[in-house]
Amino acid sequence: xxxxxxxxxxxxxxxxxxxxxxxxxxxxxxxxxxxxxxxxxxxxxxxxxxxxxxxxxxxxxxxxxxxxxxxxxxxxxxxxxxxxxxxxxxxxxxxxxxxxxxxxxxxxxxxxxxxxxxxxxxxxx
Amino acid sequence: xxxxxxxxxxxxxxxxxxxxxxxxxxxxxxxxxxxxxxxxxxxxxxxxxxxxxxxxxxxxxxxxxxxxxxxxxxxxxxxxxxxxxxxxxxxxxxxxxxxxxxxxxxxxxxxxxxxxxxxxxxxxx
DNA sequence: CGGTTATTTGGTATATCGACAAAAAGTGAC
DNA sequence: GTCACTTTTTGTCGATATACCAAATAACCG
Numbered sequence: 001x002x003x004x005x006x007x008x009x010x011x012x013x014x015x016x017x018x019x020x021x022x023x024x025x026x027x028x029x030x031x032x033x034x035x036x037x038x039x040x041x042x043x044x045x046x047x048x049x050x051x052x053x054x055x056x057x058x059x060x061x062x063x064x065x066x067x068x069x070x071x072x073x074x075x076x077x078x079x080x081x082x083x084x085x086x087x088x089x090x091x092x093x094x095x096x097x098x099x100x101x102x103x104x105x106x107x108x109x110x111x112x113x114x115x116x117x118x119x120x121x122x123x124x125x
Numbered sequence: 126x127x128x129x130x131x132x133x134x135x136x137x138x139x140x141x142x143x144x145x146x147x148x149x150x151x152x153x154x155x156x157x158x159x160x161x162x163x164x165x166x167x168x169x170x171x172x173x174x175x176x177x178x179x180x181x182x183x184x185x186x187x188x189x190x191x192x193x194x195x196x197x198x199x200x201x202x203x204x205x206x207x208x209x210x211x212x213x214x215x216x217x218x219x220x221x222x223x224x225x226x227x228x229x230x231x232x233x234x235x236x237x238x239x240x241x242x243x244x245x246x247x248x249x250x
Numbered sequence: 251c252g253g254t255t256a257t258t259t260g261g262t263a264t265a266t267c268g269a270c271a272a273a274a275a276g277t278g279a280c
Numbered sequence: 281g282t283c284a285c286t287t288t289t290t291g292t293c294g295a296t297a298t299a300c301c302a303a304a305t306a307a308c309c310g
Contacts, residue, residue, distance in 0.1 A: 010181050011161055015161070021229050022157070022226070027151075029148070036136055039144075055136055062287095064288085072232075073232035089228075100151060102217040104147060106198060107197075110198070182299080183299070185258075185301080188256095189258085189298080192258080207307045254310105256307080258303105258305070262301090267297085268295080269295100273291100274287105
């Protein structure tokens with residue numbers, strides 16, 4: 001049975017497109033290495049080879065991760081000699097991190113309560 | 126050649142784990158349908174069948190999307206009769222959306238400038 | 251209990267992602 | 281031009297994600 005009232009109509013095509021655009025941003029952040037990179041870039045620009053060293057992966061891998069971030073509009077790049085330096089394109093990244101960290105912290109708390117056996121918290125069963 | 130100083134050491138195991146946890150949150154948001162669902166849940170709890178109608182997909186598909194959101198700690202569920210109602214577990218979702226929307230807006234602006242041919246903006250070449 | 255409804259789980263086919271290696275492309279120095 | 285260095289692109293392959301269908305599970309009602 002349906003709930004009281006589904007006031008809102010089903011997802012329209014335009015809505016769908018908007019959510020796909022948003023999803024592109026989140027997809028770009030949906031990888032530990034890319035998060036690590038974004039975190040580094042928050043401190044200043046880095047070139048590909050530096051990030052390669054920091055992450056400890058193949059250069060081509062890092063380059064591809066950076067292109068994902070760039071296509072999502074999260075970073076910009078500048079050429080300097082043979083190097084390409086990447087920077088964050090938006091200060092709002094910290095906002096995104098803050099939100100995600102809030103959730104992660106809550107998850108950790110929940111997990112801890114479950115492990116420590118605080119009754120009345122976890123999935124009682 | 127390396128940049129001046131890579132003061133920070135390479136990614137440690139602990140760091141890696143932390144970024145994987147964060148990535149789980151972003152991964153959960155990295156799908157248009159799940160974003161749509163989260164948006165709906167911001168208005169109040171919905172059961173699976175309502176969301177199924179709103180999205181226009183198979184029930185099992187929606188159920189699976191909801192389980193992804195739940196495993197990431199973004200939503201909680203409550204049983205009421207035969208229905209399961211899902212709610213957001215955190216008000217910080219709006220923060221995440223705001224950040225992503227800021228980026229998307231910037232992307233749109235950039236794109237528009239390129240299309241409209243404003244010189245000195247797009248990827249000059 | 252059998253019947254109905256709501257949800258989850260398992261199977262499967264397709265598509266996308268991610269990592270490395272190898273090759274290509276761009277830049278600067280000589 | 282060639283050499284050295286940095287970055288991107290391409291190819292391949294295994295892992296993951298996603299959609300639907302079908303079957304299993306759970307809750308309510310008579």
